[in-house]
Amino acid sequence: MDQPVPERSLDLVPTEIWILCWTLCSRRQIRRLSLVSKFFRSISLPFLFKDQSFNVAAVCIDLYRGNWVEHLHRLHRMAIRVERLVEPPFASLITSWKVTFGTEAPVGSQHKDIENIHLFDEMRIRVLNMFCKTLHRYPKLSSLDIQRNFVDTAFLITLVSLPELKHLKLHIPDKSPELYSGKNATISSESLQSLELSRDTLLLDGFGRGISLPNLVNLSIGTVRDTELFFAHIVDQFPLLESLAIESIHDTSPFPGLPRNCFPKLCSLTGPPSMIEALAPNRPICRAVMRQTWRMDHLVPIDDSKQARIALSRSSGPVTSLVLPGLILSLGLLSSVTDLFPDLRELTLRPARGGPVWRYGSRCGYFRTAETVEADRRLPVLCEETAFDGLPVDELSDAEEEAEAEVERTIAAPPKTNSGHMEWECIKTLIKWMSLGLFTLPPNIEVLHVDGSLLHEGISVDEEYRALAGLTRDFPTLREVRFLSSGWTWIRIRREETSTLWKADRIGCVRILLPNEGPG
Structure with missing residues (x-):
């Protein structure tokens, strides 16, 4: 059987x-x-396998004779991984690469006391060359984030020729060597939808006038130095933009006039107030992020956002998300925001800080004495077969940290204070305004973030509890709150008739008891 x-x-x-x-x-x-x-x-x-990354710059940081062998082995493992990932079936699984190359200068010139430091530079070049040569072998690569010190036109052509590439982020430091001119090159991509560059010269000189990105809808630039040239270029090349972001403009000339019919689909805008003032009216802007305006002759930020807010309110679409720059906040400002943007769902406030800190000088090292230091003559053995043997235990362990037990704390929301009897001069912080019921927000607000630090000493958890209680009482639609640089975000996880439960990582839960609104 x-x-x-x-x-x-x-x-x-x-x-x-x-x-x-x-x-x-x-x-x-x-x-x-x-x-x-x-x-x-x-x-x-x-x-x-879908998301891959390596960081050569991190391996080069803090390199010295005491750890250079360990860092060399890390770089060796990195090189092997880059080489093996192009083999089937791994290459077809990878959809995203994030790589940081760092400086192109040889590391050996800074470490004369290490006899075989040339191995480090050779391994770094191996990683760089292998990645660049095999980039085309990832058929499903859709996202690419590259940070390096030098990019030429040939490399740009390789990047945008990837058949499935939709998102490209390219960061080149300001002090990097100049790009080869791409004005006579033909750079084209039918798939690219999002392009993020560290500065406008990458677009104007690197990509050049021969660029063709017909499906580009998202453009983000770190620094623009010539606004007139930049906007003249993108108006012609990217008329279908839906999102435009410029972190800073280093140009003191007036913002250039733009055709009224340019960028008809623009719905997300990030930049200084002058840019938002010029682009917001009559366009379907639903999300706006205003960046801070600084000038060299001022020690405080320039409050030039009033006209930008008015212009933004004249957009053809309802503004549902707004980030205000570092301002001296007032109750009048909050009332103005509420009146101008009644459909607002998400609001981020950035209280004013001090002026920019200008640092001069160069990187200093330790003074060397006249004492002769014996050279490090170690010669590491780099074996492909055993490169991944002997890895640190924490990289191989399956141990998981146990989650801390959640602690729920209950506090009662105070009754609303009659603001008519308050001394406005005594209201010095946003936290007090929130807890006392003086905070004015649009009626359907869902997300409130307060970035930066208004109080030099920060705020305590108890102060956050009181502010959260006041906001819960006054704005029942709130579902997410972040306070002044506290490092955690409060998420509403349950709302009941008489109370609301909020949760934040590393703190636990707090239950807000709502006041009795009935008679008596």
Whole structure:
């Protein structure tokens, strides 16, 4: 009589359960499960391999004779990983690369006391060359974030020629060598939708006039030095932009006049107030981020956002998300925001800070004595087969930290104060305004963030509790609150008739008891 074949219990688990595990588990838990089930491994592999990164600059930082061998082995493992990831099936699973190359200068010139430091530079060049040569072998690569000191036109052509590339972020430091001119090059991409560059010269000189990105809808530039030339270029090349962001403009000339019909689909705008004032009217702006305006002859920020706010209110679409720059906040300003943007759902306030800090001088090292230091003559053995042996325990361990037990604290929201009897001069912080019921916000506000630090000493958790209680009482639609540089965000997880439960990481939960609004 034949013995019945035992059923494999893992094969009886429905696919939905595996997908739920894949969604909720950490990477280490996924790794454990993938060792048990081939089916789960087939589900989890795309998740584990889709996002890749390496940081050569981090390996070069703080390099000295005491740790250079360890850093060399890290760089060696990095090179092997870059070479092996282009092999099947890994290359087809990767959809995102984030890489930081750092300086192009040889490291060996800074470490004359290490005899074989040339191995470090050779390994770094190996990583750089291998990545650049094999970039085209990732057929599903859709996102690329590159930080390096030099980019020429040939490399730009390679980047935008990737068939599935939708998002490209390229950061080149201001002090990097000049780009090769791309004005006569033909740079074209049908798939690229989002382009983020550290400065306008990358676009004007690197990509050049031959650029063709017909489907580009998101453009972000770190620094613009010539606004007239820049906008004349993008008006012609990218008429279908939906999102435009400029972090800073280093140009003292007036903002150039733009055609009224340019950028008809623009719905997200980030930049200094002068730019928002010029572009917001009659365009469907629904999200705006105003950047701070500084001038060299001022020690405080320039409050030039009033006209920009008025212009923004004349956009053709309802503004639902707004970030205000560093200002001296007042109750009048909050009332103005409420009146101008009644449909606002998300508001971020950035209280004024001190002026910019200008640092002069160069990087200093330790003074060397006349004492002769013996050269480090160690010659590390770099073996491809054993490169990943002996890794630190924390990189291989499956141990998970236990989550701390949540602590729930209950406080009562105070009754609303009659602001007519208050001395306005005594209201010195946003926190007091929130707790006393003086804060004015649009009626359907959902997210409130206060970035920066208004109080030099910061605010205590108890002060946050009181402010949260006041906001809960006055704005029932709020679901997310972040206070002054506290480092945590309060999320409303449940609202009941008489109370609201909020939660923040590392703090726990707090229950706000709502005041009785009935008679008596």
